[in-house]
Amino acid sequence: MIKQAAYGTEPWRLVEKELDLDLLAQSESIFALSNGHIGLRGNLDEGDPHGLPGTYLNSMYEVRPLPYAEAGYGYPDDGQTVINVTNGKIIRLLVDDEPFDIRYGTLNSHERVLDLRAGTLTRTVDWTSPAGARIKVTSVRVVSLTQRAIAAINYTVEPVDQKLRIVLQSELVTNEEMPKRGNDPRLAAILEAPLVSEEHQTDDGTPPRVVLVHRTRVSGLRMAAGMSHVITGPAKMASRVESHPDLGRCTVATEVAPGEQLNIVKFIGYGWSSQRSRPALIDQIIGALSGAQLTGWDGLLAEQRAYLDEFWDGADVEVDGDAEVHRRRQRQRLPVETRIDLRKGLNGEACRASDEGQIRQREAVRLLKRPLAFAADTVDCSEVDLDRLEDMRNRPPTFRQPVRRFQPHGVQGDRLAAQGRRRRGVSRGVRGGGVRRSWRRGGHG
Numbered sequence: 001m002i003k004q005a006a007y008g009t010e011p012w013r014l015v016e017k018e019l020d021l022d023l024l025a026q027s028e029s030i031f032a033l034s035n036g037h038i039g040l041r042g043n044l045d046e047g048d049p050h051g052l053p054g055t056y057l058n059s060m061y062e063v064r065p066l067p068y069a070e071a072g073y074g075y076p077d078d079g080q081t082v083i084n085v086t087n088g089k090i091i092r093l094l095v096d097d098e099p100f101d102i103r104y105g106t107l108n109s110h111e112r113v114l115d116l117r118a119g120t121l122t123r124t125v126d127w128t129s130p131a132g133a134r135i136k137v138t139s140v141r142v143v144s145l146t147q148r149a150i151a152a153i154n155y156t157v158e159p160v161d162q163k164l165r166i167v168l169q170s171e172l173v174t175n176e177e178m179p180k181r182g183n184d185p186r187l188a189a190i191l192e193a194p195l196v197s198e199e200h201q202t203d204d205g206t207p208p209r210v211v212l213v214h215r216t217r218v219s220g221l222r223m224a225a226g227m228s229h230v231i232t233g234p235a236k237m238a239s240r241v242e243s244h245p246d247l248g249r250c251t252v253a254t255e256v257a258p259g260e261q262l263n264i265v266k267f268i269g270y271g272w273s274s275q276r277s278r279p280a281l282i283d284q285i286i287g288a289l290s291g292a293q294l295t296g297w298d299g300l301l302a303e304q305r306a307y308l309d310e311f312w313d314g315a316d317v318e319v320d321g322d323a324e325v326h327r328r329r330q331r332q333r334l335p336v337e338t339r340i341d342l343r344k345g346l347n348g349e350a351c352r353a354s355d356e357g358q359i360r361q362r363e364a365v366r367l368l369k370r371p372l373a374f375a376a377d378t379v380d381c382s383e384v385d386l387d388r389l390e391d392m393r394n395r396p397p398t399f400r401q402p403v404r405r406f407q408p409h410g411v412q413g414d415r416l417a418a419q420g421r422r423r424r425g426v427s428r429g430v431r432g433g434g435v436r437r438s439w440r441r442g443g444h445g
Helices: 019-028 185-189 278-315 322-332 336-343 349-354 357-369 386-392 410-424
Strands: 013-016 038-040 055-057 061-065 078-082 093-097 107-113 120-128 134-143 150-159 163-172 195-203 207-216 222-232 236-244 247-256 262-273 424-430 435-437
Touching: 013 019, 013 055, 061 207, 061 262, 093 134, 093 150, 107 207, 134 278, 134 424, 150 247, 150 278, 163 222, 163 262, 195 236, 195 278, 207 236, 207 247, 222 247, 236 410, 247 262
Parallel strands: none
Antiparallel strands: 013 107, 038 055, 061 078, 093 163, 107 120, 120 134, 134 150, 150 262, 163 247, 195 207, 207 222, 222 262, 236 247, 424 435
16 A cells, blocks of 8 residues: 655645555556546556556457356357557666666665646656666656647656766567466456557658557457657767567667766657558558657647646635645546546556446446536635535445335236346346346446
């Protein structure tokens, strides 16, 4: 369990002062970013270590069979599981041939900040390699709320006390290895290698670009992911761009002296469809990446801030006297398109596997029906029982219970009882004389 003190009580920022590897999966859920179309779990930039890798697209799913020991009326033949798609968050770092991995060497400081005003996740690391090379790494991640197909990362490396050879590897990874399954039966819904490669492209121009195209095996959904880069640093740099069926990589190598920086801005684009052709999706990705580069990193941040300023002007609720309660209310009043994704796959595979069928549909509808915020005008919170309102919103849906009716004996009684069961959606099992209830559509509320 994460202790609340680990994140402080700043009004607009969620700050993690130290990294606990035992709670890495939980913190990845806390620092997840989404815009309703793209969802990124808060994994570390270098990819390892991780609790659960996660990159999700809205309505990007695979169909899986649902076997039963004994089939029954109304039992579905298959289910739909949201899948982990191409991961564009990974930026690996090598310092004088030493991989940057916080489990090795000395982690002098580590801080992550989720800024609710700016809509960004910022990470600052001070690390010393096992060989004694000390560096500072700063990364800022954003999932654009104004350009729905775009996410971006600004990654900067700076030596502290000596000249170092720095290598950055920006990657797109599909069908990445997932953690081993546990004893939870819901984990059976996790699909391994759900995507099949259709095409991969590279462009070693300015800017360097990679595009990967995949489709699902059964549901027939096609997706494309691309990345392009803006690289700044010392005058002498070597770079290479390559692609494979499940991997795209842009590698940059240079020597950086103290006081200098190597910076890479990575734009990531996603597109997916059940009907559009492969060339159309590729063109969509290239167009989205071109638009993001036209806007630029500073422009993306400005758009994000303007969008959230407008949102918070009509949604923020000020609670006097308790900064922690105020921050908790702000987190609950994030844009609906953001919170729905955080409630689903971004919180983990087991939760996604259990949110199937009508349960998932009911929950999505219930979230959409929840009031996003109070009116834009000032509200006197002393007249509003906020906790009671929140409990009412979080109350689970109720189900109608079957009504017991008197059933007369005899042939005529059996016929009337059978008619009553059909009206109520209840059928008698063939074996064992037991009763099996099958709720028809509209039979619950």
